[in-house]
């Protein structure tokens with residue numbers, strides 16, 4: 001039996017970019033430990049991920065995570081929800097690994113010494129004590145992903161949003177990162193084009209044109225999504 005987790009609630013949420021409505025009047029409560037989001041290119045998945053993390057504001061409606069309005073209460077939001085982007089270089093700001101990990105902890109109000117200690121403890125947890133002084137630039141793509149994951153985990157969020165976190169990584173690296181993530185006692189919301197990766201999830205949502213096209217157990221939603229994609233003409237690709 002699945003245990004309930006901190007709810008992510010969207011109430012009548014719309015997002016527009018210019019005149020284009022990218023998410024349209026979405027009302028959703030996500031309360032499963034593992035939620036997948038699928039959909040075609042441009043269907044609004046990344047916009048939804050960024051919205052849940054409080055990185056963009058809705059034009060209408062409200063987004064709360066564990067009761068925190070993630071858009072208006074940024075201080076509470078950063079301790080409640082973390083996000084991992086597809087490209088770690090869009091996330092990493094600091095030249096060394098320790099500085100990157102300590103930054104989030106400083107944002108949470110920890111002293112310099114506490115943040116440094118927290119960063120070192122996280123590195124130790126992943127067996128990467130020797131990375132503290134290393135230049136982020138000198139790490140591989142997979143290693144930079146791990147730095148981002150450690151930076152997010154150091155802040156102990158209750159919900160983690162993953163936006164295509166494994167694209168471009170080799171199979172053992174994906175397996176290792178996935179193993180770390182699966183073991184975490186947090187809610188994971190994962191945007192992915194990798195259908196196989198979402199097969200074990202508790203719930204999968206299919207977004208189409210900024211609205212929910214299907215929502216339910218992974219096998220049901222994914223079967224409907226795959227069947228629909230078989231019908232789509234190549235000329236209809238969103239390029």
Ligand SMILES: Nc1ncnc2c1ncn2[C@@H]1O[C@H](COP(=O)(O)OP(=O)(O)OP(=O)(O)O)[C@@H](O)[C@H]1O
Nearest residue numbers: 017018020022039040041042043044045046047048
């Ligand atoms: N900052 C922005 N300014 C203008 N338009 C945007 C912006 N961000 C996204 N869009 C548009 O919103 C739509 C949805 O984009 P989004 O990135 O959420 O889709 P997606 O489902 O994640 O796509 P993909 O699978 O290709 O990553 C697209 O048409 C995109 O061009």
